[in-house]
Structures are given as structure tokens and as C-alpha cells.
Amino acid sequence: MNLTVVGCHGGETPKHRTSGFVLRAGGRALAIDAGCLTSGLTLKEQCSLDAVLVSHGHMDHLKDLATLADNRCQNNCPPLEIVSIKQTIDILKKHFFNGLLWPDFTKIPSARHPTITYRTLRKEQTTEVAGFEVKAIMVSHTIDACAFVVRGKGGVLAYSGDTGPTERLWEVLNDTPDLSLMLMEISFPNEQQKLATASGHHTPQTLGPELLKLDRHREVPMLLYHIKPTFERVVSRELTKIKNGTDLQILRIGDEFKL
Numbered sequence: 420m421n422l423t424v425v426g427c428h429g430g431e432t433p434k435h436r437t438s439g440f441v442l443r444a445g446g447r448a449l450a451i452d453a454g455c456l457t458s459g460l461t462l463k464e465q466c467s468l469d470a471v472l473v474s475h476g477h478m479d480h481l482k483d484l485a486t487l488a489d490n491r492c493q494n495n496c497p498p499l500e501i502v503s504i505k506q507t508i509d510i511l512k513k514h515f516f517n518g519l520l521w522p523d524f525t526k527i528p529s530a531r532h533p534t535i536t537y538r539t540l541r542k543e544q545t546t547e548v549a550g551f552e553v554k555a556i557m558v559s560h561t562i563d564a565c566a567f568v569v570r571g572k573g574g575v576l577a578y579s580g581d582t583g584p585t586e587r588l589w590e591v592l593n594d595t596p597d598l599s600l601m602l603m604e605i606s607f608p609n610e611q612q613k614l615a616t617a618s619g620h621h622t623p624q625t626l627g628p629e630l631l632k633l634d635r636h637r638e639v640p641m642l643l644y645h646i647k648p649t650f651e652r653v654v655s656r657e658l659t660k661i662k663n664g665t666d667l668q669i670l671r672i673g674d675e676f677k678l
């Protein structure tokens with residue numbers, strides 16, 4: 420499978436895009452988070468998506484679902500499956516596609532031929548989504564949020580979603596001996612620790628010890644995303660001081676990985 424980084428930042432400017440990734444294998448396409456799926460993909464690419472995994476109900480991870488649904492509706496694309504834990508699906512129904520903030524695209528153009536459909540994942544239960552095997556693991560954020568473990572042809576990818584220090588995810592990953600690579604969040608610099616703790620995010624000084632919870636931390640490449648544009652330089656500098664043998668790489672828009 421192939422991983423494309425569409426957006427990998429914790430904020431937006433003309434040079435930064437909020438979280439959005441696309442996995443492709445065997446002609447199927449699965450997006451992980453929707454912070455940039457219209458700002459970063461062509462209409463053709465938008466229409467090629469089979470499903471979107473949404474890690475939690477924060478705007479920077481789902482905002483482009485609005486414009487994605489609108490574009491797909493006009494292009495008669497097949498229904499897009501929006502997949503997440505119940506708490507996130509509830510937020511989307513009640514606060515986003517609620518007929519006020521944005522139309523309810525489960526009924527447009529008609530209930531029989533909707534633009535979007537919802538699928539609820541049960542925690543830690545493997546589910547087939549767009550040809551991939553997906554598992555949601557709860558993490559530690561300010562609202563209910565999950566990480567995803569995605570198994571496809573060629574490997575297993577873990578996506579942390581937004582989280583501060585957490586436990587269960589690492590236990591699950593330590594039981595996943597064929598984990599190929601991990602997308603891990605890092606948001607604030609060390610001097611913003613209070614804000615990071617209050618908002619359920621990592622700084623380099625919490626990330627360093629956190630990564631040691633993964634038994635294979637010296638082998639599994641750690642692809643870092645969700646740095647706040649304001650603090651990009653200082654976070655990058657502080658990350659170079661993590662010397663625990665992990666293979667850290669700060670993601671950039673357009674990066675591609677083959678698993």
C-alpha cells in the first residue's frame with residue numbers, strides 16, 4: 420500500500436495544511452482524517468476516495484468533509500463512507516451535517532442515493548473498510564478520540580490521532596509485531612507545556628519518553644505530524660534533542676511512503 424501525506428500540520432496557512440492522509444492499495448483509497456481533503460486533492464482524487472477514517476470531532480480533522488461532500492455530490496461520485504467511533508459520528512450528525520451548519524448529505528441528492536454514509540467502529544474490533552483492516556484504539560485527548568491501526572497489503576500503519584501521553588495504544592502496538600510505520604502527533608514546544616497538557620497534545624519533552632513505550636521504538640519509523648505552524652522552528656529544533664534511538668521524521672506535504 421501507498422501512503423500520501425496531503426496535510427500534516429496542527430494549523431493552516433497557505434504553506435500548512437491540517438491533518439489529512441490517503442492510503443491506496445489494489446485500486447481502493449482510504450483517507451485518514453479530513454483536514455485538507457479538498458484543499459489538497461484534485462476533484463478526481465476527491466472522487467476516488469472510498470472512505471474516510473475520522474479520528475475525533477475537532478475541526479482540523481474533519482472540516483474538509485463539508486466541501487468534499489459538496490464536490491462529490493455534484494460529480495455523482497459513489498457514496499463516501501465516513502467511519503469512526505460512535506462519539507465522533509454523533510458529533511458529525513448533530514453539529515456538522517446537521518442541516519444548519521451544513522446540509523445533511525445522507526439525504527442529498529436523495530436518501531436512496533446519498534452522498535455520504537456513516538459507519539461506526541467498535542473499539543478495538545477489526546473492521547474491513549475500503550479493503551483495509553481497521554482497528555480504533557482510544558487515546559488521551561480533550562474529547563473522545565481514537566488512534567487507528569490499519570492493515571493493508573504490504574504492512575501495518577498506526578496513526579495516533581491527537582493525543583497526549585497514553586497507554587492502551589502502545590499495548591496494542593506491542594501486540595502488533597509487524598507494525599511497519601507510525602504517524603505520531605507532536606504539537607507544541609516545551610515552553611508551551613501547560614497549553615499542551617491542557618489541550619491533550621505532545622511536546623518534545625513528553626514525546627521522548629512516550630516513544631519508549633513501544634518495544635520496537637528503534638525499528639519502527641516515527642513520522643511526526645500536527646506541529647503548530649507558529650512553533651514549527653522551535654519544535655523541530657527541540658526534536659533533534661530526543662536521543663533515544665527512535666527513527667524520527669517530520670512529515671511534509673506531498674511525502675509518499677510505500678509499505
Ligand SMILES: [Zn+2]
Binds near residue numbers: 475477560
Ligand atoms: Zn483535537
Ligand SMILES: [Zn+2]
Binds near residue numbers: 429479480581645
Ligand atoms: Zn488536531
